Amino acid sequence: GAGVSQSPSNKVTxxxxxxxxxxxxxxxxxxxxxxxxxLGQGLEFLIYFQGxxxxxxxxLPSDRFSAERTGESVSTLTIQRTQQEDSAVYLCASSKxxxxxxxxxxxFGPGTRLTVT
Amino acid sequence: xxxxxxxxxxxxxSEAASLELGCNYSYGGTVNLFWYVQYPGQHLQLLLKYFSGxxxxxxxxxxxxxxxxxxxxxxxRKPSVQWSDTAEYFCAVKANNAxxxxxxxGGTRLMVKP
Numbered sequence: 385g386a387g388v389s390q391s392p393s394n395k396v397t398x399x400x401x402x403x404x405x406x407x408x409x410x411x412x413x414x415x416x417x418x419x420x421x422x423l424g425q426g427l428e429f430l431i432y433f434q435g436x437x438x439x440x441x442x443x444l445p446s447d448r449f450s451a452e453r454t455g456e457s458v459s460t461l462t463i464q465r466t467q468q469e470d471s472a473v474y475l476c477a478s479s480k481x482x483x484x485x486x487x488x489x490x491x492f493g494p495g496t497r498l499t500v501t
Numbered sequence: 502x503x504x505x506x507x508x509x510x511x512x513x514x515s516e517a518a519s520l521e522l523g524c525n526y527s528y529g530g531t532v533n534l535f536w537y538v539q540y541p542g543q544h545l546q547l548l549l550k551y552f553s554g555x556x557x558x559x560x561x562x563x564x565x566x567x568x569x570x571x572x573x574x575x576x577x578r579k580p581s582v583q584w585s586d587t588a589e590y591f592c593a594v595k596a597n598n599a600x601x602x603x604x605x606x607g608g609t610r611l612m613v614k615p
Contacts, residue, residue, distance in 0.1 A: 417602060425607055426605040426607040426608050429602040429603065429604065432602050490603060492544050492545040493544065494543075494544050
C-alpha cells in the first residue's frame with residue numbers, strides 16, 4: 385500500500401515569509417507526528433496528533449510554528465515569519481493505534497527540505 | 502526528559518567486517534526501543550524494534566540488537582557488513598509514560614568500503 389507522503393519535497397523561501405508543509409499519512413493510521421532534522425543532527429520531535437487533536441505540542445520551538453490535522457487524514461505544518469534557523473528537513477510519520485490505546489511503530493515520509501535564505 | 506546517545510558519529514568499515522553501533526538512553530521506566538536506517542536518498546525505515554520479551558531482537562538484512570536494561574543500552578550489531586549497508590543509523594526510544602513521540606539519537610553514519 386501507499387506510504388506516508390509529504391509535499392513539497394523541497395522548499396526555498398525568503399526569511400520572513402510563511403510556509404506550509406503537507407503530510408498525507410498511511411490510510412487508517414490515527415496517530416501522526418512531525419519531526420525536524422537539522423543538518424548533521426538527529427530528529428527532534430515537534431508535535432503529535434491522535435486523530436485531529438494534538439495531545440502533545442511540547443516540541444514546537446516557538447509560536448511561529450503551528451500544525452493542524454483534518455480528521456485522521458492530512459496534516460499541515462505552518463511556519464510563520466521563517467528564520468534561517470528554521471532550515472531543516474521536516475519529517476512526518478504515522479502509526480496505528482491499538483484498541484488499548486498503545487501506538488505501534490512509526491512509518492516515516494520522505495521529508496520536506498526547507499531552506500530559508 | 503529522556504535522551505538518547507549514539508557514541509559513534511562516523512564509522513568506516515571494510516566489507517565482511519563486524520559492526521556494533523552503540524546506543525544508550527536515559528530513562529528509568531519502561532521503554533520501547535528502535536533502530537531506524539536511512540539509505541542515501543531514501544526514507545527512514547525501521548530496522549528492528551524491542552517492545553518486550555527476548556532482549557535479543559532480530560531485524561531485517563541480518564541486523565540484530567540486544568537490550569541490556571541494567572546498562573540502558575540497545576546496541577546494534579551485524580556480523581558481516583556489506584557495501585549496501587552504507588547508510589545512516591538512528592537509535593530511538595519511546596518512553597511508555599512520557600507520550601507517544603520518539604526520542605532519537607544523533608545518528609551514526611556508516612560507510613562500508615567495497
